[in-house]
Amino acid sequence: MTPQDERRARLALVLPDGTPVGLTAAFRIDSPYEQDAAAIVDAARGALGIDVVLLRIAAWSVPDAVYTAEVADIPAIALDPVDPAFVADDPLRLTWARPGGPGEYLAWAREALADIGRPAVGDPVQVRSWNLSTLWMLPTSAGPVWLKAVPSFFAHEGALLERLSAFPVPRLIARTADAVLIAEVPGDDRYDPPIGAACRMVDLLIDIQTSVDPATLPPMPAWTPASLAPVAERTLRLAPEVAPADRDAVSTIIDGLPELQPSLDACGLSDTLVHGDFHGGNVRGDDDHLVILDWGDSGIGHPLLDVAAFTERMPPPFAARVTEHWLAAWRRAVPGSDPARALELVRPYAAVRQATLYRAFLDRIEPSEHPYHAQDPAMWLARAAELTR
CATH class of the missing domain: 3.90.1200.10 (Aminoglycoside phosphotransferase (APH), C-terminal lobe)
Known part of the structure; x- marks a missing residue:
């Protein structure tokens, strides 16, 4: 990434119950993709020393985009006041883009894995999050699995993977109304x-x-x-x-x-x-x-x-x-x-x-x-x- 292509972001932090916490300083992101949650989470940890769950992009700008992100507790770092527009709700907002939403999907995934005798081990890794899907990697006792949640208009994917199980498609482990757990695809x-x-x-x-x-x-x-x-x-x-x-x-x-x-x-x-x-x-x-x-x-x-x-x-x-x-x-x-x-x-x-x-x-x-x-x-x-x- 060249200097002119460098992306920067600030995080509008909220608690899992939606309480606004504050707006972080800007930090550099080594990825050109706005939905690259892993790059943003890693950059926030390195630059600010905080662990976050990315929820959504709240404002597009160059060079400092603003993302809404969830933190478990109020961090001990300098924060600016949060613009209410960055944390205001919207009727079209997806579950994983709301405070507490990612935790609901992860809880379902852990329970589904426990039910098949393949418990999750270690911390899940947020890979991607945007308006068409969210993707997490969960380490398990038998190797990684992938949690994917989608909007309602893509929600037939789980049933289709089940129907196509004899063909070269991801192996379905479990599914719910709008999410699937699938096995790692090597390569x-x-x-x-x-x-x-x-x-x-x-x-x-x-x-x-x-x-x-x-x-x-x-x-x-x-x-x-x-x-x-x-x-x-x-x-x-x-x-x-x-x-x-x-x-x-x-x-x-x-x-x-x-x-x-x-x-x-x-x-x-x-x-x-x-x-x-x-x-x-x-x-x-x-x-x-x-x-x-x-x-x-x-x-x-x-x-x-x-x-x-x-x-x-x-x-x-x-x-x-x-x-x-x-x-x-x-x-x-x-x-x-x-x-x-x-x-x-x-x-x-x-x-x-x-x-x-x-x-x-x-x-x-x-x-x-x-x-x-x-x-x-x-x-x-x-x-x-x-x-x-």
């Missing part, structure tokens, strides 16, 4: 995979999609073109920054959504399980074994909807090779199908769908955390318009 997150590994990832996903009857899956979102049209119209209406020419192009795409399904059906690929956020960072493992992570964005839809997220950050020649492998795999899986034509039809539809997903995030998270996703609907709408050209 590394596979960001920027080489071409061979990227094609293997595609093959793993297609194997799941061709093996699982959608009728046997838990309730989850369904993304048909016709059902997308009204939410896409609203997404476009709430994105005034989209250029006029792009607005016209997206409007044309939306107008055509109700009639798109017969054309897709003629290509021979049926709706199935869609991962929803399929990319290398959501695959973990090593050169021999890969596991597909983070199924909270999943739903039922056209199988080629996953192409967009997987290839969007790849150099064009690399993306083209992966895409051709993807299409060839579907031609083998469904003889007589025309996945190339299907992908041509799906691309603008998939980009519009991405925009609507980010709009849905913004609708369901508190305003102070909107900057995580504020630019995404317009970006994907512009991408959809570009695809029509």
Whole structure:
């Protein structure tokens, strides 16, 4: 991290019952990611000598962001008064972002582990916390396990992992309404995979999609073109920054959504399980074994909807090779199908769908955390318009 990229933060401290304590001095964070709870917790311990549980980001600024954090007791350090806005409640706030909330999840996790004879040992480690999930690592007598809690609109992930237990997905240990305990997945997150590994990832996903009857899956979102049209119209209406020419192009795409399904059906690929956020960072493992992570964005839809997220950050020649492998795999899986034509039809539809997903995030998270996703609907709408050209 270069000096100009250096991030600093202050913590608005509260007790577990929500009582405000004070605002800390600013300290340096060696991570560019606002949701990197581990980096912030470690930096607070090193710079201020205090142990905290990160709750949420309360104010975005450069260089000193403000996070709300929980402390067990009032620390013996110099503190400034807390701005009431940093600790005020919000009706959309998630449980883990409220004082006492992380402790509730950890208590459930410890009880679930004790019930299976695998008690937690040592202190849990907070890894990530933001508006779409919170992630903790718990050491146990038989190795680490991971606690993940999600918003209600991702809460089908636990039931889906249970259904997909025979496939390369994280092994579910226990689940509740909005949280899962999963076993450690050895290896590394596979960001920027080489071409061979990227094609293997595609093959793993297609194997799941061709093996699982959608009728046997838990309730989850369904993304048909016709059902997308009204939410896409609203997404476009709430994105005034989209250029006029792009607005016209997206409007044309939306107008055509109700009639798109017969054309897709003629290509021979049926709706199935869609991962929803399929990319290398959501695959973990090593050169021999890969596991597909983070199924909270999943739903039922056209199988080629996953192409967009997987290839969007790849150099064009690399993306083209992966895409051709993807299409060839579907031609083998469904003889007589025309996945190339299907992908041509799906691309603008998939980009519009991405925009609507980010709009849905913004609708369901508190305003102070909107900057995580504020630019995404317009970006994907512009991408959809570009695809029509």
